[in-house]
Structures are given as C-alpha cells and as structure tokens.
Amino acid sequence: xxxxxxxxxxxxxxxxxxxxxxxxxxxxxxxxxxxxxxxxxxxxxxxxxxxxxxxxxxxxxxxxxxxxxxxxxxxxxxxxxxxxxxxxxxxxxxxxxxxxxxxxxxxx
Amino acid sequence: xxxxxxxxxxxxxxxxxxxxxxxxxxxxxxxxxxxxxxxxxxxxxxxxxxxxxxxxxxxxxxxxxxxxxxxxxxxxxxxxxxxxxxxxxxxxxxxxxxxxxxxxxxxxxxxxxxxxxxxxxxxxxxxxxxxxxxxxxxxxxxxxxxxxxxxxxxxxxxxxxxxxxxxxxxxxxxxxxxxxxxxxxxxxxxxxxxxxxxxxxxxxxxxxxxxxxxxxxxxxxxxxxxxxxxxxxxxxxxxxxxxx
Numbered sequence: 001x002x003x004x005x006x007x008x009x010x011x012x013x014x015x016x017x018x019x020x021x022x023x024x025x026x027x028x029x030x031x032x033x034x035x036x037x038x039x040x041x042x043x044x045x046x047x048x049x050x051x052x053x054x055x056x057x058x059x060x061x062x063x064x065x066x067x068x069x070x071x072x073x074x075x076x077x078x079x080x081x082x083x084x085x086x087x088x089x090x091x092x093x094x095x096x097x098x099x100x101x102x103x104x105x106x107x108x
Numbered sequence: 109x110x111x112x113x114x115x116x117x118x119x120x121x122x123x124x125x126x127x128x129x130x131x132x133x134x135x136x137x138x139x140x141x142x143x144x145x146x147x148x149x150x151x152x153x154x155x156x157x158x159x160x161x162x163x164x165x166x167x168x169x170x171x172x173x174x175x176x177x178x179x180x181x182x183x184x185x186x187x188x189x190x191x192x193x194x195x196x197x198x199x200x201x202x203x204x205x206x207x208x209x210x211x212x213x214x215x216x217x218x219x220x221x222x223x224x225x226x227x228x229x230x231x232x233x234x235x236x237x238x239x240x241x242x243x244x245x246x247x248x249x250x251x252x253x254x255x256x257x258x259x260x261x262x263x264x265x266x267x268x269x270x271x272x273x274x275x276x277x278x279x280x281x282x283x284x285x286x287x288x289x290x291x292x293x294x295x296x297x298x299x300x301x302x303x304x305x306x307x308x309x310x311x312x313x314x315x316x317x318x319x320x321x322x323x324x325x326x327x328x329x330x331x332x333x334x335x336x337x338x339x340x341x342x343x344x345x346x347x348x349x350x351x352x
Contacts, residue, residue: 066268066350074264078343081257085336088250092329094243095306097322101315103235107225108160 154218158211161225165207168234172200175242185252185296188245188307196242199232206231233311237318244306244325251293251332258286258339265346275349278342285339292332302328 094100176196179189206227215221232238262282269275294300299307306325309318 070264070268071347071350074261074268074343074347077257077261077264078340078347081254081261081336081340081343084250084254084257085333085340088247088254088329088333091243091246091250092326092333095240095247095322095326095329096243097236097240097319097326100239100243101236101319103239104229104233105164105235106229107222108157108164 152214152216154215154221157218157221157225161210161221161228162207164225164228165203168203168228168232169200171234172196172203172238175238176200178246179242182246182249183253184249185256186245186248186294186299186303187297188299188304189249192242192245192307196238199234199238203228203232203234230313231311233315233318236315237309237311237322240322240326241306241309244303244322244329247329247333248293248299248303251289251329251336252296254336254340255286255289255293255332258282258336258343261343262286262339265343268350269346272349274352275346278345278349282339282342282346285335285342289332289335289339292328292335300328300332 176193179193179196182189184190206224210221210224213221213224215224262279265275265279265282269279292300292302294303298304302321302324305321309321312318
C-alpha cells in the first residue's frame, strides 16, 4: 500500500519503501498493518482480557463484567462437577476395606 | 382329604424318593460323573457342608458379576477398568470350578473338605479385596470426571476475572485445590500411587499388606474428594465475585 501511495513522488521513495518492507520495518510505522491492528487495539491496558462480549470491540468493553451467558456457562461446568462428585460417593463407600472385609467370612 | 388318603400320599412320596436316586445312579456312572452312589455317599464325610459351600460360591460369583457390571458403566481415564474386569471374571470362573470340584469330590474327612472350601475365601478374597478394590477404581474414575469438569471451569474463569482481586484470589484457591486433588488422584492416564497400588493387589492368605494399601487408597480418595469439593466451592465464589 505504501508503495502505491508514493508512486508519484519518484523512484527514490519507491526504493526506500521497498527497502523498508524488505527489512521488516514496513509495518512498524504508525500505520499498523491489518494483521497487527486487532491485538494492539484490544490490549491498550492491563484490564480484563477480551471475552465473547468484547470480541471485535475496543476500549471500554474490555473492562466490562463478564456476560450473564459466560457466567452461566461457568455455573453449568461447576454443577456438572458437583454431580460427578456425588456420583462417586457410593464407590468411595465401597472402597472402604474395613467395612467390606467383614463380609468375607470363612470356611464352614 | 382324609387321614388315610394323606398316609397313602406320604408313602408314595417316600417310594419315589427312594426310587429316583436308584434309577439315576447308573446313568451318572455311565457318563463318568462325579456323583456319588448311595453306598459311596455313606463313606464321604461332611456332605452336609457342601450346600453351605455352594451357597458361598454362588454368592461370590453373583457379587463378582455385579462388580463387573458396575465397572462397565464407568469411563476408564486411568486404564484400570480393563485389567480389573479380567481379574473379576477370572475369579468368578475359578470359584465356579472350585464349587464344582467340591461338589463332586468324596472327602474322606471334614477337614479335607474344609481345606478345599477355605480356598473359596483365601484364594479369591471377593469381599475383602475385590469389592473395595473395584470401589476404589470406580471412585477414582468418578473423581477424575469431576476433576476434568472443574479444570474446564477454571480455564473458563481465568479470562473472566480480569482485575477483580477477589475473583483472582478465589480462582487461585480453586487452582490450588485442584493441585491438591491431583496429588492424591493422579493425572489421567496415570492414577495416584496409592490408587494404582490398590488396583494391583492380589488375594493373599495374610491380608495385612492388602488392607493397609486399600486403606491408604481410600484415605486418598476421601482427600481428593474433599479437595475437589473445595475447588468447586472456590469456583462458585468466583462467580459470586464477578456478579458483585
């Protein structure tokens, strides 16, 4: 893009532009490349990293509270973990050797 | 029904009871079966104990089948279910064979029968070992499922806490509790040391070591469950922090 923009100013400018691109400095100017732009815009501060509600938005939305949907998803994971924990109770009880060994008995 | 009719019926029953074994004996002999003729049975000792031994065998094979069925419904994050299922099925086959052997053997003494019957208990340890061992494996499987959910929840919470100091602290507590659980439970596919040791136990005459290992595994399972419950509580606190 820079090359096209400066085509009319002469060969020297074109050469400088190409040299800058070749050394990797072409995108380091104040005009960010399309690839770099989202990262730099989204992380201007050390505030909350983006979530689904802040996707593609900049500034204030990164500081917003998590959405109700995000918290509901988290709650759902914890509920499922609670169910899994409860489901293991009978197995933990069955793993108690001191309760179980009394059933073994002995030969008549 | 008159008294004389009942008496005739009783006599007929007695005649049949005597006649049927007499008729059956030649058939058994022809097939080479281990059934005993009435004369031989009179020389065999402790015959009355055989039904008791048989009942013990049936009870154990039924218990083993139940343990296998329960294992079948579990996920197997540590790879312990397959070997355990094989061990349980092998024990069941062994008990069935031993039961048949005892039933078909004419023991010269009660002590000889008891010696064989003792194998039913000592060689298999269905209740002392296989029950709690299978319970430990199933419990570890269930707790691993809970651990996986909580790990996913912690990962989901991490980008949400932002600069909320209380949420950060609660999330850190959640992760510490998960680490505590991991130390006891292990991380799939590797089970924790006591759980793996319990899963590898074999029946023994002296069950002192088996009991100690099973106790250690049970203790670690309880500790892992407590840690996971604490992690879940911390996760719920994170949600509360973020809503506040």
